[in-house]
Amino acid sequence: MPDGQNANGIGSSVKRKEDFRFLTGQGRYTDDINRSGQTYAYMLRSNQAHAKISVDTTAAKSADGVVAIFTGDDMDVGSIPCGWQVDSTDGTPMREPAHPPLAKGVVRYVGDQIAVVIAESLQQAQDAAEMINVTYDSLPAMVDMRSALKGDTLVHSDLDSNVVYDWDIGDPDEIDAILASAHHVTEMDIRNNRLVPNPMETRAAIGDYDRAHDSYTLYTTSQNPHVIRLLMGAFVLSIPEHKLRVVAPDVGGGFGSKIYHYAEEAIVTWASQQVRRPVKWTSGRSEAFLSDAHGRDHITKAKLAMDADGNFLALKVETLANMGAYLSTFATAVPTYLYATLLAGVYTTPAIHCNVKAIFTNTVPVDAYRGAGRPEATYLLERLVDRAAREMGMSQTDIRRKNFIQPDAFPYQTPVALQYDSGDYGATLDSAMKMADVDGIEARRAESAKKGKYRGIGYSTYVEACGIAPSAVVGSLGARAGLFECAEVRVHPTGSVTIFTGSHSHGQGHETTFAQLVVERLGIDIDQIEISHGDTGNIPFGMGTYGSRSLAVGGEAIVRAMDKVIDKAKKIAAHIMEASEADVTFENGSFTVAGTDKSMAFGEVALAAYVPHNFPHEELEPGLDEKAFYDPTNFTYPGGTHICEVEIDPTTGVVEVVNFAAVDDVGRVINPMIVEGQIHGGLAQGIGQALLENCVYDENGQLVSGSYMDYTMPRADNMPNFKVGQQSTLCTHNTLGVKGCGEVGAIGSPPAVINAVVDALAELGVTDIEMPATPEKVWRAINDARAQAAE
Amino acid sequence: MTTVSLNLNGKVVSADVPDNTLLVSFIRETMSLTGTHVGCDTSQCGACVVHVNGESVKSCTMLAAMADGADVTTIEGIADGDTMHPMQQAFHENHGLQCGYCTPGMVMSAIELVNKNSNPSEQEVREGLEGNICRCTGYHNIVKSVQAAAQNMGG
Numbered sequence: 006m007p008d009g010q011n012a013n014g015i016g017s018s019v020k021r022k023e024d025f026r027f028l029t030g031q032g033r034y035t036d037d038i039n040r041s042g043q044t045y046a047y048m049l050r051s052n053q054a055h056a057k058i059s060v061d062t063t064a065a066k067s068a069d070g071v072v073a074i075f076t077g078d079d080m081d082v083g084s085i086p087c088g089w090q091v092d093s094t095d096g097t098p099m100r101e102p103a104h105p106p107l108a109k110g111v112v113r114y115v116g117d118q119i120a121v122v123i124a125e126s127l128q129q130a131q132d133a134a135e136m137i138n139v140t141y142d143s144l145p146a147m148v149d150m151r152s153a154l155k156g157d158t159l160v161h162s163d164l165d166s167n168v169v170y171d172w173d174i175g176d177p178d179e180i181d182a183i184l185a186s187a188h189h190v191t192e193m194d195i196r197n198n199r200l201v202p203n204p205m206e207t208r209a210a211i212g213d214y215d216r217a218h219d220s221y222t223l224y225t226t227s228q229n230p231h232v233i234r235l236l237m238g239a240f241v242l243s244i245p246e247h248k249l250r251v252v253a254p255d256v257g258g259g260f261g262s263k264i265y266h267y268a269e270e271a272i273v274t275w276a277s278q279q280v281r282r283p284v285k286w287t288s289g290r291s292e293a294f295l296s297d298a299h300g301r302d303h304i305t306k307a308k309l310a311m312d313a314d315g316n317f318l319a320l321k322v323e324t325l326a327n328m329g330a331y332l333s334t335f336a337t338a339v340p341t342y343l344y345a346t347l348l349a350g351v352y353t354t355p356a357i358h359c360n361v362k363a364i365f366t367n368t369v370p371v372d373a374y375r376g377a378g379r380p381e382a383t384y385l386l387e388r389l390v391d392r393a394a395r396e397m398g399m400s401q402t403d404i405r406r407k408n409f410i411q412p413d414a415f416p417y418q419t420p421v422a423l424q425y426d427s428g429d430y431g432a433t434l435d436s437a438m439k440m441a442d443v444d445g446i447e448a449r450r451a452e453s454a455k456k457g458k459y460r461g462i463g464y465s466t467y468v469e470a471c472g473i474a475p476s477a478v479v480g481s482l483g484a485r486a487g488l489f490e491c492a493e494v495r496v497h498p499t500g501s502v503t504i505f506t507g508s509h510s511h512g513q514g515h516e517t518t519f520a521q522l523v524v525e526r527l528g529i530d531i532d533q534i535e536i537s538h539g540d541t542g543n544i545p546f547g548m549g550t551y552g553s554r555s556l557a558v559g560g561e562a563i564v565r566a567m568d569k570v571i572d573k574a575k576k577i578a579a580h581i582m583e584a585s586e587a588d589v590t591f592e593n594g595s596f597t598v599a600g601t602d603k604s605m606a607f608g609e610v611a612l613a614a615y616v617p618h619n620f621p622h623e624e625l626e627p628g629l630d631e632k633a634f635y636d637p638t639n640f641t642y643p644g645g646t647h648i649c650e651v652e653i654d655p656t657t658g659v660v661e662v663v664n665f666a667a668v669d670d671v672g673r674v675i676n677p678m679i680v681e682g683q684i685h686g687g688l689a690q691g692i693g694q695a696l697l698e699n700c701v702y703d704e705n706g707q708l709v710s711g712s713y714m715d716y717t718m719p720r721a722d723n724m725p726n727f728k729v730g731q732q733s734t735l736c737t738h739n740t741l742g743v744k745g746c747g748e749v750g751a752i753g754s755p756p757a758v759i760n761a762v763v764d765a766l767a768e769l770g771v772t773d774i775e776m777p778a779t780p781e782k783v784w785r786a787i788n789d790a791r792a793q794a795a796e
Numbered sequence: 797m798t799t800v801s802l803n804l805n806g807k808v809v810s811a812d813v814p815d816n817t818l819l820v821s822f823i824r825e826t827m828s829l830t831g832t833h834v835g836c837d838t839s840q841c842g843a844c845v846v847h848v849n850g851e852s853v854k855s856c857t858m859l860a861a862m863a864d865g866a867d868v869t870t871i872e873g874i875a876d877g878d879t880m881h882p883m884q885q886a887f888h889e890n891h892g893l894q895c896g897y898c899t900p901g902m903v904m905s906a907i908e909l910v911n912k913n914s915n916p917s918e919q920e921v922r923e924g925l926e927g928n929i930c931r932c933t934g935y936h937n938i939v940k941s942v943q944a945a946a947q948n949m950g951g
C-alpha cells in the first residue's frame with residue numbers, strides 16, 4: 006500500500022478520533038458502568054504467603070446488607086487455565102497445578118482470594134469481610150527462587166517439585182567446548198527486577214446473569230475479550246460461547262497485565278447466577294499490587310565467548326524465572342519462547358545455549374509485562390556486550406558493528422529458532438549516534454566533572470520478535486490457542502464503513518490508525534469510518550492486543566477483508582457499467598472502466614449492493630460485508646538503537662537522564678504521532694525499570710512495595726524530553742510492511758540506562774549496578790569504590 | 797447521613813450521603829459524573845483531581861461534606877458546549893493522552909498550573925504535574941500540551 010496519497014491516509018499524523026470522549030470525561034470504563042439491581046463484591050484476600058486455612062463466615066453472613074458470601078468450598082468450578090504448555094527438556098510434562106478461583110483449603114500468596122462478600126453496598130461488603138474468621142495454619146513461604154529451587158517446602162504439595170519446567174534451547178556440550186577454548190569469556194550475574202505493571206485504571210469486572218435467556222454478560226478490563234470468553238467459558242465455568250458475552254469497553258491501559266483471565270472475572274460471573282443480580286467488583290490500587298500479575302523477575306548467569314578480535318563465538322545463559330504461585334495465562338511462554346529465542350539479538354553469535362528453570366514461589370503470579378521476555382533478553386545481552394567491550398578494550402560501537410547481522414544477510418536464520426526478515430542495525434546506530442551527539446560526550450563529561458558530577462553514555466542495540474504469532478509455529482511450541490486475528494468490514498448502504506476488529510485498544514489509538522488504513526484503501530472520508538472493538542457480542546472473533554500485534558496482525562486482517570470488499574464491489578461495478586471485470590480499476594474511491602469515462606463512486610456501488618435492482622444476482626449475493634481471518638507466516642522483528650546519557654551527583658547518588666535518543670525500526674509507520682507516543686511510553690517504563698521501579702517481598706512473602714507510597718512510579722519530573730526517530734526497513738511478509746511499536750521502548754531502553762550509569766562510574770572502577778539504580782545503590786557504589794581505591 | 801449541597805459545574809446539587817462519603821464518590825456515584833477517576837488509594841496518582849473553589853484538589857482526600865457550599869468543577873464542566881477548553885484542545889493536538897484514564901485529573905491539574913503560572917518552563921510543568929501519574933505517555937507530550945495550552949490561554 007502506498008504512503009501519503011491521502012491527507013488522512015497512511016503516513017499522516019492524524020489527530021485521534023477517540024480523544025474527544027476521553028478529554029471531556031465521557032470515556033466509559035468498566036467501573037463507570039452500573040447495572041440495574043447491582044450488588045458489590047469485595048474479595049477477602051490472604052494476609053499470609055502460605056498457609057492452610059479454615060474459614061468461618063457465619064457471623065459475617067448476617068451482617069447488614071450482605072447478599073451472599075462464598076468460599077472455595079462453595080464455588081465448585083473448573084481451574085483457571087494456563088495458555089501455554091512448556092515441557093522440560095527431558096520430556097517431563099510441565100508441572101501445572103490446579104488454580105481454583107477461590108482458594109480451597111490452602112492459600113499460596115499474600116492476596117490469594119479466600120472469600121467473596123456480596124452486599125448491597127461496597128462498604129457493607131468490606132465491613133462484613135472483617136467479620137469473616139479465617140484461621141491460618143502457617144506453612145513456610147518460598148519467596149526466594151533459589152530456596153524454592155531446593156524445594157524445602159513445596160508451593161503445591163500435590164506436585165513433586167517447585168520447578169515448573171527445566172527447559173533448554175541449543176546444545177550445551179558444543180557451547181562448553183567453545184567457552185573452554187575461547188580467547189576471552191565475559192561473565193555476568195544479572196537480575197531482571199520484578200515489576201508491577203500498574204495501568205492507571207485498576208481491574209474491574211461486572212457479572213450479569215440474565216435468567217430470561219439463561220445467558221451471561223461479563224464487563225471486564227481486558228485486552229482480549231474473546232480470549233476471556235474462551236478461557237473462562239470453556240475451562241472454568243462451562244458456559245458455552247453462545248451464552249456468554251464479554252465486553253471490554255474503554256480500558257485504561259494494560260501493558261500486558263490485562264491479557265490474562267483472572268479469578269475475579271470468574272467469581273463475579275458465577276456469583277451473578279447464584280444471587281440472580283449483577284455483581285460488580287472494582288480493584289483498589291493496593292489490591293491491584295496483590296492481585297495483578299507481576300512482570301520480569303529473572304536471575305541469570307551469562308557467559309559470552311569471543312576470539313581475539315572481539316567476534317562473538319558462543320553464548321551460554323542459565324536463567325531462573327519466577328512464576329509466582331500459579332501459572333498465569335502466558336506465564337510459561339515468557340521466559341522461553343519470548344526470551345531464549347531472542348538471545349542472538351542483533352548479532353551473528355553462531356552458537357547459543359540457554360537453560361531456563363521456571364520456579365513456583367509464594368508470590369503473586371508473574372506473567373508478561375510490556376516486552377515480556379524480550380526486555381530480559383535485551384538487558385542481559387546489552388549489559389554483557391557493554392562489559393565485553395570494556396574487558397576487550399574495544400569501543401562500544403566497534404564491538405557491536407563487528408558482530409551485527411549485516412543488512413544483506415536477511416532473511417537471517419538465528420541459532421535459536423527465529424528467522425529475522427529485515428533490518429539494518431548499523432543504520433539505526435548511525436542515526437541514534439547523530440541524534441545523541443555522541444561526538445560531544447567527552448566535552449560534556451568534562452563539564453560535568455567541573456561541577457563534581459559524573460557523566461556517562463550507554464548504548465543498547467536490540468531486536469525483538471512481535472506481531473505474535475504464526476499459529477502453526479506457536480502451536481508446535483506448546484501454545485494452546487491460535488494467534489491469528491479477525492476483522493469484518495461492513496460497508497453500509499450509503500458507503501460509510503464500520504470495521505469490527507478483534508484487536509482491542511486501551512490507549513493505542515486503533516480508532517484512528519485503523520481508520521487510516523481504510524481511508525488509504527477505500528478512499529473514503531475518515532469521518533465515514535467507525536472502528537468497533539471490545540465486545541464479543543459485536544465482533545465476529547478476536548485474539549486481542551498484546552505482543553505489539555494489533556497492526557501487524559489485526560491491521561493486516563482489516564486490509565484483507567477490505568480486499569474482499571473491493572473484489573466484490575468491482576464485480577458489481579462491472580455489471581452496472583456493462584464492462585468486463587478485468588477492465589475495472591479501483592483508485593481513490595472510484596471504480597473506473599479502463600479506456601472510457603465511465604466511473605462509479607464507492608458509495609454508489611455500496612448502494613447498489615443493498616438496493617440490488619440492477620445486480621449480478623446469478624454470480625453474487627446482495628450486500629457488501631466481508632470478513633477475514635489473518636494468520637501471519639512469521640513474527641515481525643522491530644529493532645533499533647537507544648542511547649542514554651546520564652549525569653550522577655555523587656553526594657546524593659541521584660541519576661539524572663539528561664539525554665535519551667531512540668531510533669527504532671518499526672517497519673512502515675501509519676501514524677507517526679501515535680508511534681512516537683507509543684515509544685515515549687515504552688521508554689518511560691524502561692527507564693522506570695532501570696532507575697525507579699522495584700517490587701520487593703520480605704522473607705515471609707509480605708509485599709513490601711504494595712502501594713504508590715513504596716513502589717516508585719515514574720513521574721513527570723523523573724523523565725527527560727525524549728529524542729525519538731525512525732529508521733525503517735519494511736516487514737517482508739505482511740502487505741502493510743509494518744512491524745509493531747508498542748513494546749520497543751520498554752525493550753531497548755533499560756540496558757542503555759544502566760550502561761550509561763556504569764560508563765559514568767567506570768573511572769571509579771564500578772563495573773555493574775543492579776536495576777533499579779536508586780540513589781542509595783548508586784551512592785553506595787560510589788562510596789564503596791572510593792573506599793576500595795583508598796585502601 | 798449528611799446533606800451535601802454544592803455548585804457542581806455551575807449547577808446547584810444536593811444529596812443526603814453517609815458522613816464518610818469522599819468527594820470523589822459523591823461526584824462519581826451520587827452525581828453519576830464518571831469523568832473523574834480513581835487510580836489509587838493513597839492520594840498519589842491524581843486521577844481524581846477536580847477544582848474546589850478554583851483550586852485543584854485530589855477529590856479522594858476530601859469528604860463530600862467538606863465541599864458543602866463550594867463551587868466544584870470537574871472535567872465535564874470545563875468545555876464551552878462542544879468547544880473544548882484550550883487545555884483539552886492542546887492535549888488533543890499534541891497527543892497528550894493515550895488510554896485517557898489519568899487525563900481528566902491531568903487536565904484539571906494542568907489548568908490550575910497555567911492559571912498560576914501563565915508561561916511555565918518545561919521544568920516547571922514537570923514539577924507542577926508531579927502529583928499526577930500517567931503510565932502511557934512518558935509525559936513527553938503532556939508537557940508539550942501544557943506549554944501549548946499556556947500560549948493559547950493568554951500566557
